[in-house]
Every structure is written in structure tokens, then in C-alpha cells.
Amino acid sequence: MAILVTGGAGYIGSHMVWALLDAGENVVVLDRLSTGFRWAIAPAARFYLGDVADAEVLKTIFIENDIEAIIHFAGSAVVPASVADPLSYYDNNSGKTRALMSAAIAAGVRHFVFSSTAAVYGPQKGSEPVKETAPLNPENPYGQSKLMTEFMLRDAAAAYDFDYVALRYFNVAGADPHGRAGQSTSGATHLIKVACEAALGRRDSVHVYGIDYPTHDGTGVRDYIHVTDLAQAHLKALQHLRRGKGSLVANCGYGSGYSVLDVLNMVTRLHGHAFKIHMAPRRPGDAASVVADASLAHRMLEWTPKYDSLETIVRSALDWELELITRRVEDLHEMRRALAAASF
Amino acid sequence: MAILVTGGAGYIGSHMVWALLDAGENVVVLDRLSTGFRWAIAPAARFYLGDVADAEVLKTIFIENDIEAIIHFAGSAVVPASVADPLSYYDNNSGKTRALMSAAIAAGVRHFVFSSTAAVYGPQKGSEPVKETAPLNPENPYGQSKLMTEFMLRDAAAAYDFDYVALRYFNVAGADPHGRAGQSTSGATHLIKVACEAALGRRDSVHVYGIDYPTHDGTGVRDYIHVTDLAQAHLKALQHLRRGKGSLVANCGYGSGYSVLDVLNMVTRLHGHAFKIHMAPRRPGDAASVVADASLAHRMLEWTPKYDSLETIVRSALDWELELITRRVEDLHEMRRALAAASF
Numbered sequence: 001m002a003i004l005v006t007g008g009a010g011y012i013g014s015h016m017v018w019a020l021l022d023a024g025e026n027v028v029v030l031d032r033l034s035t036g037f038r039w040a041i042a043p044a045a046r047f048y049l050g051d052v053a054d055a056e057v058l059k060t061i062f063i064e065n066d067i068e069a070i071i072h073f074a075g076s077a078v079v080p081a082s083v084a085d086p087l088s089y090y091d092n093n094s095g096k097t098r099a100l101m102s103a104a105i106a107a108g109v110r111h112f113v114f115s116s117t118a119a120v121y122g123p124q125k126g127s128e129p130v131k132e133t134a135p136l137n138p139e140n141p142y143g144q145s146k147l148m149t150e151f152m153l154r155d156a157a158a159a160y161d162f163d164y165v166a167l168r169y170f171n172v173a174g175a176d177p178h179g180r181a182g183q184s185t186s187g188a189t190h191l192i193k194v195a196c197e198a199a200l201g202r203r204d205s206v207h208v209y210g211i212d213y214p215t216h217d218g219t220g221v222r223d224y225i226h227v228t229d230l231a232q233a234h235l236k237a238l239q240h241l242r243r244g245k246g247s248l249v250a251n252c253g254y255g256s257g258y259s260v261l262d263v264l265n266m267v268t269r270l271h272g273h274a275f276k277i278h279m280a281p282r283r284p285g286d287a288a289s290v291v292a293d294a295s296l297a298h299r300m301l302e303w304t305p306k307y308d309s310l311e312t313i314v315r316s317a318l319d320w321e322l323e324l325i326t327r328r329v330e331d332l333h334e335m336r337r338a339l340a341a342a343s344f
Numbered sequence: 345m346a347i348l349v350t351g352g353a354g355y356i357g358s359h360m361v362w363a364l365l366d367a368g369e370n371v372v373v374l375d376r377l378s379t380g381f382r383w384a385i386a387p388a389a390r391f392y393l394g395d396v397a398d399a400e401v402l403k404t405i406f407i408e409n410d411i412e413a414i415i416h417f418a419g420s421a422v423v424p425a426s427v428a429d430p431l432s433y434y435d436n437n438s439g440k441t442r443a444l445m446s447a448a449i450a451a452g453v454r455h456f457v458f459s460s461t462a463a464v465y466g467p468q469k470g471s472e473p474v475k476e477t478a479p480l481n482p483e484n485p486y487g488q489s490k491l492m493t494e495f496m497l498r499d500a501a502a503a504y505d506f507d508y509v510a511l512r513y514f515n516v517a518g519a520d521p522h523g524r525a526g527q528s529t530s531g532a533t534h535l536i537k538v539a540c541e542a543a544l545g546r547r548d549s550v551h552v553y554g555i556d557y558p559t560h561d562g563t564g565v566r567d568y569i570h571v572t573d574l575a576q577a578h579l580k581a582l583q584h585l586r587r588g589k590g591s592l593v594a595n596c597g598y599g600s601g602y603s604v605l606d607v608l609n610m611v612t613r614l615h616g617h618a619f620k621i622h623m624a625p626r627r628p629g630d631a632a633s634v635v636a637d638a639s640l641a642h643r644m645l646e647w648t649p650k651y652d653s654l655e656t657i658v659r660s661a662l663d664w665e666l667e668l669i670t671r672r673v674e675d676l677h678e679m680r681r682a683l684a685a686a687s688f
Contacts (some may be wrong), residue, residue, distance in 0.1 A: 083503065148438070148495075155485045156431055212585050
């Protein structure tokens with residue numbers, strides 16, 4: 001039996017592959033390498049190059065492997081891109097997941113773990129932790145495309161021999177503490193990634209949008225979850241489904257947050273090099289504070305985070321950025337293209 | 345310039361084709377004849393046999409015709425089937441519409457009229473007419489699949505050079521007053537169609553689900569809209585878009601309803617033959633009364649219904665059922681298969 005990880009060459013997916021291998025699982029990866037890298041996939045995983053909606057590739061995977069469950073990360077996740085080209089997001093995130101689900105159900109795969117997002121919730125007014133029962137009112141096509149998939153999963157679980165866990169991620173950050181994986185994709189807009197790049201001189205500066213929020217220092221507060229803890233939550237979700245405990249939708253966050261300035265100060269403190277900060281006005285739609293109520297994941301999945309300190313998150317992210325430099329990213333890009341052309 | 349009608353061989357689509365031709369428009373029909381009939385398409389329309397998500401067929405249509413707007417009816421509409429096989433509904437109704445929209449936008453088609461449904465609303469508690477601002481909380485995958493499409497249209501209109509009108513139909517009934525079109529598909533679950541079939545001896549009986557609702561006679565009240573009035577609302581929607589008045593989501597109903605017994609009494613009175621009625625318990629999820637607030641369509645589309653009496657609706661439906669008999673439906677099925685094989 002093996003676990004199929006889609007998007008296993010991406011940021012969270014590559015950590016998931018390591019977590020599964022560490023737990024003794026057999027792992028199959030399906031990734032089209034549109035933003036991920038071949039070298040990011042742990043060597044012990046079996047790799048298929050292809051699209052998650054490609055019926056031929058899926059058929060081959062299901063024939064060549066005894067797939068017990070799918071952990072589905074593949075998808076697009078850049079909010080402004082989803083506003084500019086919503087139909088590509090509905091295709092990539094909703095339509096292709098539907099095709100994957102149909103193929104999986106037809107092949108007798110019963111368990112599905114889905115990477116959902118806190119973007120399925122509406123705008124947050126106060127600073128109360130967000131429960132799963134909060135109104136579902138996405139502010140952008142990215143969040144809407146993920147919510148559509150949640151609804152398809154819900155209805156599929158009611159109709160077919162099939163169950164799922166959808167995990168709604170808050171702000172995923174950090175890198176594998178063993179240095180084996182990290183966030184590699186370029187063009188990231190994620191604060192911790194951006195701040196690390198600035199501290200290492202690979203960006204001129206970091207923008208801070210809004211310094212007049214009703215938070216402890218005026219900047220926006222977010223719930224940063226370490227990617228390794230998140231991967232562990234997926235392992236727990238897999239166990240939950242294996243034990244027949246049924247479908248579940250649960251938040252993944254720590255239940256407390258850090259401000260933009262908290263993050264920037266930590267990066268500076270750990271790296272020792274200062275970088276420029278541009279104070280800019282609030283961006284429309286940004287809430288003062290977005291923090292998860294993750295009590296459901298703790299209770300139902302018996303999930304206990306291990307890396308829930310900002311220092312751990314930032315240190316692992318900085319370590320990865322330094323590692324990326326020593327690996328000479330451009331060479332790796334070359335290698336990626338060569339490997340992709342060799343059609344694994 | 346021509347108007348592309350998808351699902352033009354179906355119930356509402358075939359009426360739309362006549363309404364467009366009557367208004368002097370050029371009409372192109374795309375239908376895969378999965379439930380519709382070739383003979384139901386007015387001869388003056390240009391017919392393409394194919395799926396709305398088939399890129400090759402769409403390419404041919406856009407090359408061979410100067411399509412100004414699309415009126416999109418093609419889709420699946422049987423609520424229990426959507427519960428049993430939700431992924432096929434999300435594919436047919438949401439995924440394929442996304443593919444059609446993408447192809448249309450790429451081909452420079454700017455206007456889109458979409459057949460949405462009152463099933464996008466949540467369960468109705470009282471008997472107040474439903475406004476467009478009512479909570480969107482579909483009770484079944486059919487309604488959810490239509491709501492997903494509304495969200496895709498909304499986001500597409502914000503991102504691309506594209507606008508749309510989504511019309512949320514209440515209970516569509518009746519047939520073309522000139523006898524040129526009607527509801528032809530078999531296996532219908534629609535009350536008026538079922539009652540007409542029973543009155544003509546083609547069904548043993550009619551079930552009435554729930555006789556203890558808080559309505560004037562204890563049976564459920566619904567807002568029945570004549571299919572010809574509905575087609576006229578689409579013509580008005582097309583004019584609205586042509587005049588550059590922007591995207592709109594509007595209910596289509598009369599704002600008042602008739603009970604199940606009102607309908608059965610009218611069928612009996614007009615046809616003169618009695619049929620058996622089985623009183624059965626309420627079905628879960630059925631509301632006492634569902635009636636549209638259609639003031640937005642009246643005001644924004646300048647839409648004025650002409651056939652809004654139950655007698656007109658039932659008489660036209662009965663006339664069509666009699667017409668269907670004289671046409672000898674089975675022969676027409678044969679013709680349909682022959683025509684389909686000839687690949688128009």
C-alpha cells in the first residue's frame with residue numbers, strides 16, 4: 001500500500017513526503033513541476049510527472065501502485081493571480097480536484113486529505129480565534145475555489161464509499177528542521193520568506209502594510225504554523241481516516257499569532273543583519289488579526305504541534321534560505337529542466 | 345452576428361430558440377442530445393452536435409459563426425440524481441460551464457446569460473417571497489453546482505472583458521402557446537408534467553407529498569413560471585447586456601404561487617378526466633411555500649410576464665402532451681437517433 005501525494009514537489013508537499021517516509025510509509029508523488037522542483041522530492045518516493053487531472057497518468061499510477069489514500073496539495077495559491085485570472089484557479093483548484101476525486105473513487109481509493117485554507121472564511125472583524133463554524137464567505141477566487149472543493153468532498157463522502165479530511169491552513173511557514181526541505185518557489189509573497197530573503201540581501205526591503213491596526217504594535221497579526229507541524233497534522237488525518245473515524249474539516253494553526261514587526265524583529269535578531277523596512281498604508285481586505293481556533297484538530301486528530309515558537313519557525317526558514325544559496329539555485333533550476341525533459 | 349444557445353434541444357432551450365427566431369435573431373444551437381431531441385430544435389437554427397466543454401466543437405462554432413452572446417442552458421437538473429452522483433453534477437454544471445466560459449472569453453464573446461435556479465437559496469422557513477439577497481445555502485449538489493457557476497461568472501466579470509445575467513428560475517412549466525415546443529424529456533418529476541401525463545392515462549397516479557403544510561389547502565405552494573415568459577426574460581437579459589447595463593443576478597418567477605391541489609384541480613378541470621391521487625407524507629427538505637420576489641427582473645430587465653395564469657400554463661402543457669402523442673414519440677426517437685448518427 002502507498003500514499004499518493006500530489007504536489008509533492010512543492011513547499012508543503014515536499015515536507016509531507018519526508019514526514020510520510022519518516023513514518024515508514026510508501027510514497028508516490030504526482031507533480032507537473034509547474035512551480036515545484038524535481039530535486040525537492042525525497043529520493044525514496046516514486047515520482048510521476050504529470051497533471052492531477054490527466055486520466056492516463058492517474059490510470060498508470062493506480063495500476064502500478066496500490067494507492068490507499070491521496071494527500072492532495074497540487075493547486076494554485078497566489079491570491080492576486082486568482083483575482084486576475086479566476087477561471088484558471090477554478091480549473092486548477094476545483095475542476096482538476098474533481099477529476100482526481102472521480103478517478104480515485106473509480107479506482108477504489110477511499111481516503112482523501114485535502115489542503116484547504118483559512119481563505120474560505122469571510123473577512124474577520126475582531127481578533128477572536130476563527131472556528132470552523134465561522135461564515136464561509138471567501139474574499140477572493142482562490143478561497144472560493146478551495147471552498148468549492150470542500151463542498152465537492154462533502155457531497156462525495158455522502159454519495160460514495162469515500163471519506164476525507166480537509167485541513168484549513170493558516171499561515172504556513174518555516175522549513176524542515178533537518179534541512180531536507182523548505183520553501184523553494186520564487187516570487188513568494190509570504191512575509192517570513194520575504195523577510196529572510198531581505199535579511200540575506202536578496203531583496204532590497206520589506207513592505208509593512210498598515211501600522212495603525214488595533215494590535216499590540218499596530219501591525220497585522222497572523223497565525224504562523226510550522227510546515228513540519230502541518231505535515232504531522234496530515235499524518236494524523238490519515239490515521240483518523242484509516243481508523244474509520246469519518247470525514248472532518250479542521251483548522252490548522254496554533255491559536256495565537258505574531259505581528260509583522262514581531263516577525264521582522266525575529267529575523268533581524270537571528271540573522272544579525274538589518275534590512276530596510278517600508279511603512280505603507282493598509283491593503284484593502286487585510287484584517288487586523290487572523291488566528292485559528294484549532295481545538296477541533298487537537299481533539300479529533302490528537303494533533304500536538306512541536307515547533308510552535310516564532311524563533312523555531314524563523315530559524316528553520318533562515319537555515320533553508322542559506323542552504324538554498326549553497327545549493328546554487330540556478331544550477332538546480334537547470335537540473336530541474338533536464339530532469340523534467342527526461343520525463344520521469 | 346448570432347446567439348449561441350447551449351442545450352437548445354432541451355425543454356427551456358427549445359423555447360428560447362423559438363423566442364430568438366421570433367425576435368429576428370440568428371441562432372446557433374450546441375447540444376449533445378443526451379436528454380434533448382433533434383426534432384425539438386427549430387429548423388431555422390444552425391445545429392452543432394457536441395458537448396459544451398469540447399474545445400474542438402467550440403472552436404469550429406466560433407470560427408464558422410460570429411457569436412455575439414451565449415445563452416447557456418445545457419446541464420443536469422435532477423435533484424435526486426445530483427445527490428446520488430454529485431461529482432457528475434459538478435462536472436456537467438460547473439466544470440463544463442467553466443470550460444465554455446474560458447473558450448468564449450478567449451474567442452471574444454462578451455455576453456453570457458446563465459440558467460441558474462432557486463435551488464441556490466437555503467431552505468425557506470416562511471412564505472415570504474425570496475429576494476436575491478436571501479442566504480445562499482443550497483440543500484443539494486444540484487443547487488450547489490449552479491451556485492458555483494454563479495461565483496465563477498461573478499469573478500470572471502470582474503477580471504475579463506465579459507458580463508453576464510444569471511436568472512434564478514423558480515418552477516418552470518407550460519409549453520409554447522403556438523404548440524411548437526414543450527417539455528419532451530421522459531422521466532420528468534415536475535408536478536405539472538406528471539399531472540398532465542396522469543390525466544392522459546400515461547401514468548397510474550400522482551403522489552401528493554404533505555397535506556399538512558401551513559398553506560391555504562395544506563399542500564405545498566410553488567411559483568410556477570410559464571416557459572415562454574421565461575424565454576422572454578432571457579431576451580430581455582440579452583438586451584440588457586447589449587445596452588452595456590452590466591452584470592446582474594435576478595429571480596424569475598411570478599411572485600405568487602399555486603398549491604399542489606390547485607394544480608391537480610386545474611388539470612382535471614381542463615382535461616375532464618379524473619386520475620388517482622396518493623396522499624403521502626412530507627418529503628424531507630420540502631418547504632411549505634417557495635415564491636420569488638421578482639421585482640429586480642421587472643425593474644432592471646423591464647420584463648413583463650404575459651402567461652401568468654395557472655390556466656394558461658396547464659392548458660399549454662396539456663396541449664403539448666396531446667401533440668406529443670400525435671407525433672408518436674417513439675417514431676421521433678427513431679428520427680432523433682438517425683439524425684444524431686448523421687452528425688449534424
